[in-house]
Amino acid sequence: MIYPYTNETQTRWDRGELQVQLLVPTNTRPIGFCDGTDADEAEIRDRSEAEGAEDFRIERKRLKTGREIWTMHSRNDDDLVDD
Numbered sequence: 001m002i003y004p005y006t007n008e009t010q011t012r013w014d015r016g017e018l019q020v021q022l023l024v025p026t027n028t029r030p031i032g033f034c035d036g037t038d039a040d041e042a043e044i045r046d047r048s049e050a051e052g053a054e055d056f057r058i059e060r061k062r063l064k065t066g067r068e069i070w071t072m073h074s075r076n077d078d079d080l081v082d083d
Contacts, residue, residue: 020040022034023069
């Protein structure tokens with residue numbers, strides 16, 4: 001499940017309750033968080049496709065804690081908007 005960025009979800013990330021932080025290169029604040037399941041990735045890809053993202057890809061950075069940061073890139077990065 002994708003959790004949009006809120007103070008509450010940021011706190012859950014800080015406590016280690018959420019496994020993946022979702023970023024876009026055009027924003028320094030996370031757009032959301034998820035558990036990193038295949039269903040989460042599919043939902044992210046579906047949303048990006050619906051928003052018209054071209055050449056969509058996810059760059060994954062594994063942290064020492066085992067959690068990950070996913071940065072979502074597309075050819076039209078300037079058009080990605082957080083929900």
